[in-house]
Structure formats: structure tokens, C-alpha cells
Amino acid sequence: MIFPCRLYRSNSAVRREGLQQVVRGNKYTVTDRLELKKGEKPTLKTIARLSGLAVPTVSRALNDAPDIKSATKVRVREIAEGIGYVPNRAGVRLRTGRTNVISLVLSTQHDLTNHTGSLISSIAGALQGTPFHMNVTPYFPNEDIMKPIRYIVETRSADAVILNQVAPNDERVRYLMDKNFPFVTHGRSLWCDQHPYYDFDNEIVGDRAMRKLADRGRRNILLIAPPRDQFYAKHTIDGCERAAKDLGIAITTHPTITSDFPRIPLTDEIADFLQKYPEIDGIICASTSSAMASVASLERIGRNLGEDIDVFAKEAVSILEWFRPGILTVFEDVTIAGDFVARAAMQAVKNPDAPPMQCLEKPVF
Amino acid sequence: MIFPCRLYRSNSAVRREGLQQVVRGNKYTVTDRLELKKGEKPTLKTIARLSGLAVPTVSRALNDAPDIKSATKVRVREIAEGIGYVPNRAGVRLRTGRTNVISLVLSTQHDLTNHTGSLISSIAGALQGTPFHMNVTPYFPNEDIMKPIRYIVETRSADAVILNQVAPNDERVRYLMDKNFPFVTHGRSLWCDQHPYYDFDNEIVGDRAMRKLADRGRRNILLIAPPRDQFYAKHTIDGCERAAKDLGIAITTHPTITSDFPRIPLTDEIADFLQKYPEIDGIICASTSSAMASVASLERIGRNLGEDIDVFAKEAVSILEWFRPGILTVFEDVTIAGDFVARAAMQAVKNPDAPPMQCLEKPVF
DNA sequence: AGATGTTTCTAAATCGATATAGATTTTTCT
DNA sequence: AGAAAAATCTATATCGATTTAGAAACATCT
Numbered sequence: 001m002i003f004p005c006r007l008y009r010s011n012s013a014v015r016r017e018g019l020q021q022v023v024r025g026n027k028y029t030v031t032d033r034l035e036l037k038k039g040e041k042p043t044l045k046t047i048a049r050l051s052g053l054a055v056p057t058v059s060r061a062l063n064d065a066p067d068i069k070s071a072t073k074v075r076v077r078e079i080a081e082g083i084g085y086v087p088n089r090a091g092v093r094l095r096t097g098r099t100n101v102i103s104l105v106l107s108t109q110h111d112l113t114n115h116t117g118s119l120i121s122s123i124a125g126a127l128q129g130t131p132f133h134m135n136v137t138p139y140f141p142n143e144d145i146m147k148p149i150r151y152i153v154e155t156r157s158a159d160a161v162i163l164n165q166v167a168p169n170d171e172r173v174r175y176l177m178d179k180n181f182p183f184v185t186h187g188r189s190l191w192c193d194q195h196p197y198y199d200f201d202n203e204i205v206g207d208r209a210m211r212k213l214a215d216r217g218r219r220n221i222l223l224i225a226p227p228r229d230q231f232y233a234k235h236t237i238d239g240c241e242r243a244a245k246d247l248g249i250a251i252t253t254h255p256t257i258t259s260d261f262p263r264i265p266l267t268d269e270i271a272d273f274l275q276k277y278p279e280i281d282g283i284i285c286a287s288t289s290s291a292m293a294s295v296a297s298l299e300r301i302g303r304n305l306g307e308d309i310d311v312f313a314k315e316a317v318s319i320l321e322w323f324r325p326g327i328l329t330v331f332e333d334v335t336i337a338g339d340f341v342a343r344a345a346m347q348a349v350k351n352p353d354a355p356p357m358q359c360l361e362k363p364v365f
Numbered sequence: 366m367i368f369p370c371r372l373y374r375s376n377s378a379v380r381r382e383g384l385q386q387v388v389r390g391n392k393y394t395v396t397d398r399l400e401l402k403k404g405e406k407p408t409l410k411t412i413a414r415l416s417g418l419a420v421p422t423v424s425r426a427l428n429d430a431p432d433i434k435s436a437t438k439v440r441v442r443e444i445a446e447g448i449g450y451v452p453n454r455a456g457v458r459l460r461t462g463r464t465n466v467i468s469l470v471l472s473t474q475h476d477l478t479n480h481t482g483s484l485i486s487s488i489a490g491a492l493q494g495t496p497f498h499m500n501v502t503p504y505f506p507n508e509d510i511m512k513p514i515r516y517i518v519e520t521r522s523a524d525a526v527i528l529n530q531v532a533p534n535d536e537r538v539r540y541l542m543d544k545n546f547p548f549v550t551h552g553r554s555l556w557c558d559q560h561p562y563y564d565f566d567n568e569i570v571g572d573r574a575m576r577k578l579a580d581r582g583r584r585n586i587l588l589i590a591p592p593r594d595q596f597y598a599k600h601t602i603d604g605c606e607r608a609a610k611d612l613g614i615a616i617t618t619h620p621t622i623t624s625d626f627p628r629i630p631l632t633d634e635i636a637d638f639l640q641k642y643p644e645i646d647g648i649i650c651a652s653t654s655s656a657m658a659s660v661a662s663l664e665r666i667g668r669n670l671g672e673d674i675d676v677f678a679k680e681a682v683s684i685l686e687w688f689r690p691g692i693l694t695v696f697e698d699v700t701i702a703g704d705f706v707a708r709a710a711m712q713a714v715k716n717p718d719a720p721p722m723q724c725l726e727k728p729v730f
Numbered sequence: 731a732g733a734t735g736t737t738t739c740t741a742a743a744t745c746g747a748t749a750t751a752g753a754t755t756t757t758t759c760t
Numbered sequence: 761a762g763a764a765a766a767a768t769c770t771a772t773a774t775c776g777a778t779t780t781a782g783a784a785a786c787a788t789c790t
Contacts (some may be wrong), residue, residue, distance in 0.1 A: 053740090087460070134503075140490065155453075456748085
């Protein structure tokens, strides 16, 4: 049946007869309604055809809009369920600007242990069953730290970002707050009271490390601290120094190397330091690899772990107890962090006015 | 100026006068052309306005279509460059179905060392400067291995997937080949001659491990093999057994444990095995953690590494040399794998008819 | 019955890109 | 010069969703 333009019948009228109307040029063709769909993926249009409703009605029904009869909502949802409808992400994104993507912006430090992997897995786990996907945007040591952030914000390629290795006065944090773009940090910034974050309380780590060493009679401690540009370096150092004052023992932060250095310089420098200052009887390490290097260097110069010197380390993967018996450790569970930052990111997207989710995790000894 | 429908002037005519025409209802409004853009993000429309060309012309110019004058292409590209145009991914995706996303489907094995992190970084590195983004879709031990794959294919949420931990008769590979969906495997399948893959030649690893141990006078070797469902387990075992026959020495694959087991059962079982079969004088380990467990177990039962027994291991992160001196190792550089699979995935997307990129990497001793 | 108000739905426009078909312009040929 | 062919560009429809404004259906009141 072909009707010229004038004979156009309202869609609702046509549909009531169980038919379907198609516009082609200025002609309206009324065809039989297809009760079943072919082997192609269902869209709102499919549901509209099957239900006899208009596409926007279907959309609003699925989004639980207040102006749709609840009987209609039920019917639409049943059809959607029945044919396995999944919203097209490109369509939603184009129209609304929402990407349903959370982007994890990571430095590509070639770390020894798999805590990056754990972080990624746990974030993905938290995102399971939600409409959110996870995108990983690594940045490389030689490139501008702002580049990936600016890219994401300017192209709106994610709804929120998750950052790690946060500096106190972090340029990325400033930028994101300024742009009012949702984000979560793994680690605190100077303005962390105003944004979502998860952090492990490294001040307590430092404090308790000192006390453990003091309990074992150690009086002159060397700290292999995290890189100074990251805020948790300050937290760790503060914790150690406060405890040192409290306990009346000595603490020295190694002046040149940090816990993220590669194996060779770490081992060499620590060995040198121990030989120059033989009174050192305890080492606190902010990472697994610096702990291994510490042990290697004291073995090199003939000191005895657990006897004339102790090593304390924070680790995110339990490996040091395999390495040598007697290393003192505290475990930082990165999967908790991943789960938290993922949920905080979703919260920041869905509910931007709610107070930001924040967690300062107490280490368990 | 407002013109009724009849007085509509062709866009080219209007533009030639340096004006711009807007359709509103059935009225056409001709306004002054904006020479400069405001503070919002540029689209093809912006370039069209600034250049006086039609939107499709701009699109085709940027895509280097053959029917656009090269002078026009230059002009359009200059404007695009000048205003910092970046194509809207949702627009492209909706229209073309191309997502410019490559999805890495990973198992969330809680691995000790950071080779997953290295893989992710190196893939990201290879994707830098291309239009492709990387998406990570982990799957969990308790869930259907096909679920993420089916999701990606059915919703077309990526242009290609990268798989690891490939089984000989891998269901995912079968499905993807059947659907003709671009993919790359890290590891071989039974049909790997027909699809892109990267694999480390574990047959050679097994062979050379045996020879190294034989060189050191070892005659009874225990193999802690990878999990049997993965193809590289067979390659490793084959390599060892072939060399064993060749060299006239004995090889036993541990019957119950595999190289991915957790620390405790690994250590216990290996210690038991060594006590039951004291003639064992060499162990080949397919992973870092099984090598550590092997060392721990022989220390527990009083055997001496490097003296009455040797341990050979494959590792993706150099850590065993820190662990104990004397462990024999071969290094598998995961970053090469990541770079290769990323390029192979892009190739599979952009040039589906070209022969698949394949690499069987020879280990370096 | 007619006016008024509510509830529920629909039409049309839109987001940004591209494919298709068709319209100009320019070049070539007779 | 005029016709035919080639080169270059434009108009329109489209992908799948949502927003807006307005229409239809139904209920309530006088």
C-alpha cells in the first residue's frame, strides 16, 4: 500500500491496526508489522515496532521517566529483556556526552611486583555489572604528565579518571578540580578534603615500623623513602620522624636514592651508606624492591639480617617472606584500594553533589 | 534576515557571500559568518563554516578521499590543525561501527610479578599516536570465559581483542574465527596458522633447560609445568621430553601441581616429591613463583642449591637472581609480546585480508 | 455537554560523523 | 562554440539514543 503525502495516517492509528508505516521520499508506505525480529541486534526501534509504541516512549520507559504508565514500563522492559536489548553506547554517548567509561591513568613504572595488575583487576571487579567500562591510559616517563589528562577532559573520552602517584601540589588535580571533571586519586593531594581519594596511612606505617625496630633494640635507622614528589613520601618520613623523637632514637632518610630506584644503584648506595655509617642497625623500606636491595647490600658487606641489623618493608605483594626469613613487613592490600576508587569514581559521576568518598586506610600489623 | 522556504538560496551561494545559513522550522535564517569560533570544541561543522565548504566535503578531505582537490585537502587540514580538531569518537562509532578500541581480555590471576603490568604498558605504548585506545576487560576465575568475548562481539564494543592463556582447542578462538572478528592471541592455538599470534617458543625453553642441567651433570629432572589446559604447557613438556630422549636422561612432570599454584601447596608438594624421589637432581620451573617454591622446598629438606641439585626457571621479571644466587634462568620479555600483539591487532582491523601477523619468539640464552 | 486539567504518549530535532546519490563546475573533445 | 566526460563538491539520509515541545487520550468538574 502506498499513500501519497496527504493520505498520511497517524502512526498510532496505523499501529493500532497492527501495521507499520515507513517514510520513503514524500510517500508513506504502510507494511505489515513484523512480529519477530531477524538476526540483527535490537535497538529502541525494534522494541518500538514490537510494542507499537514510539521510540522516545520506549526510551523513557526504560529510563523510568515519570510520565510513562507503569504498565507500559513493564511491557517495554519485558520486550527489552526478551530480545536481549543492550543500549548502544555510541548512541548514548553522542546524544548525552556520557561515555560510561572510567579511565585509569597510570605511570608505566616497570615495577617488580604485580600491584598494578591487582589494582586493575580490582577496579574491573568493582565495575562488573555496572554500565561502566574501564579504560587504561598509561603515560610514559618521558612525556608530559598532563597530556593524557588534558586529552581525556578535552575530548570527553571518559566520565571520570583515576590517578595514582599523587603529588601534594599535583598539577593534574588542580586542573581537574578547575575543570570540575570527576576524578579520584589513589593517594592524597593538598586539597584531598575537597575530592574523592583513597590512601594508605603511611604515617602510621612509618610510626609502627620505627616502634617494631625499637622493640628489637635498634637505635639508628636508615629510611629508604618513596620519591619526594609524591605526597606519601612526606607521610612516611613524618611518621618515622615523629616516632624517632618519641622513642629517642635516630632516623636518617637516605639523601640520594628512593624506593623506586633500580636494583643496581639501590644496592650499591645502601652498601656504601652502611659502610660509612656502621652504627645503622635498622632499615625501613617503602617498597619490595628496595627491601631486596637492602638485604643484598648488607649481605655484600657482611652484616647479618635479624642479628646485627633488621629490615622493615611495606609490600603490596607478599614476596619478602619467601625472599629471606626475618624481614619485618606490613602488607598494603591494593585490591581494597582498587575497589574503593572504582566505587568513588562512579559516585562522583552519578552524584557529583554528594560529599566525595574518601578513605584513609589504617595498616594492619 | 529571514527567508520563507521559497526564497531559499543554495548554501554555496550564501557562503560565497561570506554568510551562513541556518534552518529553523521551515524558515532559513541567513546570518553573518563567524570567522572565529567560541570557546567550544570544534567539529566538522566548525571547519565547514570556517572554510565555506560543506560538512561532507570536510570529512572527505580529512579522510583523503580521491574526489577532493588536493588544494582543498591542504586548506581543510590547515584549518583542522589550527583549531585543534579531533574527531568525535562517538560520532564515528555510531556511523561506521568502528570503535577504535582494542580490548585486552585478561584473566585476573593474582600473579606475583608484574608481567601483566608490563604487557599492558607495552600495548599502550604501541597504540600511542594511533587512533586506537586500549580497553581492559578482565575476567574472573569463577565466571564463564566466553562472557567477555561474547559481550565485545555482540555489542561491537571493540574493533579487535587480544587474548592470553590460550588453550589448544580454545573456545574463544573458535568463536572469534567463526564470527570473523579480529583478534590476536598471546600464545598459540591449534589453528594459529590461520590467525595472528605471538608466542614465546617454550619448546626451545624446555630443550635448552634440559641441556643446561645436563651440562651440569644432572640426570633426573623434575618439571613443574604450566597448567595443562594452556597450549604452552604441551610445548614446554615436549621440549623437555625430546631433549631427555636425546640426552639419555630422565624427566618427570609433576603429576598434580602446576606452575601457577599458590605458594604453600607448591612448596609442600615439591618437598614431598623430592623426599620420595631423592634421585631428582634438577628442577625446571615454568614460572618465577614455582622456582621460589622449589628453592624453598629444597632448603626445607636440606638439599643444596647449585651443589646437589639445580633449579632452572623461566621468568618475565628479573627477580630470581636477587632471590638466590645460582638459579638458572631464561628471560621472557613481555614488552616485546605486548608491542607485537598491539601492532598485529591494528593490522587485523585495518587490513583484514592481509596475512595475519605471527611471531614465534626464540628465547635468548 | 462542554470546559478544564492530568496523564500519557508522539513528532521532530539533535548529537557528530560518513555513505550515497546527485549536482555543479571544469576540462576535454569535436 | 557546444557536447561529452571528468573532476569536484553538495544535499540528504543515516547510525541509536535522548530532549523538547506539543498532541492525544482520559478524567474531573461545572
